[in-house]
Amino acid sequence: MRSASITRKTNETDITVMVDLDGTGRSEIETGIGFFDHMLDQLSRHSLVDMHIRAKGDLHIDDHHTVEDTGIAIGQALREALGEKRGIARYGQCALPMDDTLVNTALDLSGRPWLAWNVPMTASQIGTFDTELVREFFQALSTHGGVTLHVDLIRGLNSHHIAEAAFKSVARALRMAVEQDPRKGHAVPSTKGTL
Numbered sequence: 570m571r572s573a574s575i576t577r578k579t580n581e582t583d584i585t586v587m588v589d590l591d592g593t594g595r596s597e598i599e600t601g602i603g604f605f606d607h608m609l610d611q612l613s614r615h616s617l618v619d620m621h622i623r624a625k626g627d628l629h630i631d632d633h634h635t636v637e638d639t640g641i642a643i644g645q646a647l648r649e650a651l652g653e654k655r656g657i658a659r660y661g662q663c664a665l666p667m668d669d670t671l672v673n674t675a676l677d678l679s680g681r682p683w684l685a686w687n688v689p690m691t692a693s694q695i696g697t698f699d700t701e702l703v704r705e706f707f708q709a710l711s712t713h714g715g716v717t718l719h720v721d722l723i724r725g726l727n728s729h730h731i732a733e734a735a736f737k738s739v740a741r742a743l744r745m746a747v748e749q750d751p752r753k754g755h756a757v758p759s760t761k762g763t764l
Contacts, residue, residue, distance in 0.1 A: 571747075573649035577642045581634040582626040586642040590650050590747045592619025600624040600639060602632050604698040605706075608736045609639070615740035618647075618747070636702040640709030647714045651747065654678060659758040661745030665738035670725035674738040677717040678746050680764045684711040685719040688735055692728040703732050707739065 571590040578584075596613035598606045600622065613620040620643070626635030651657065662675040672688065684707060690700040711718040720739060725731040750758075757764055 571650045571652070573646045575642045575646040575649065577638055577645075579634075579638065582624060582638040584624040584626075584635075584638055584642045585622070586639070586646045587619075587621040588643070588646045588650050589619040590647075593617060594619065596620045596622070598622045600635055601626065601628050602635060602698065604695055604732075605632065605636055605639075605702075608703075608706075608732060611733060611736045612740045612743075615737045616743045616747075618743065632699060632702060633705065637705050637709045640706040641713045644710040644713030644716070647710075647716075647743075647747075651678060653757060654680075654764045655755040655757055656749045656751075656753045657758060658746055658748045658750050659764070661742035661747075663738045663741035663745070664723070665734050665741060667730050667734040667737065669727055670730040670734045671723040672725070672731070672734040672738040673721045673723055674735075674742040675719045676739070676742045676746055678715070678764065679717050680715040681717055682712045682715055683717045684708050685721075688720055688722040688731060690728045690731055691726060695729050695732060700728055700732065703735060707735075 574587045576585045594614040594617045596610050598609045664673045686704050
């Protein structure tokens, strides 16, 4: 079974994440940050990765630690669930339209973290949510998941749409990359023999 559970406890946050790569996109998410919960639900639903996330953080300060540490925990859980990555497609991409917005994502589950982020937001906040935290989340996920991740905003006017399209685009690319390719059997998708 390709699943994992991670608990991350610091002086700033207490987070538990469970993922199942072979799920149906079911999620139970509670971070105390409404807009972030909505985005994580999109990540789960469109990747078909079941996610159960409980996060308690120092929200009296701001949302930063909770968002970043949740990204760290999800990245770690994905990496653990993938194991040796035998038989996976490895690469994924998605150009995702959402009303005025088009976001393009390409990713590689290479084990080599890299984030190329070209997603300028048109507003500094969505409700009370700081839009800078969208990048912080994906930076943490990429670093701790060992994901080479390129996300580009092709066009967009509304920051809510831009953020949501980014989460959905990454989700669809992730779905493609974690899928098992029956033609590969149990082979690691690398000429090196390891990822």
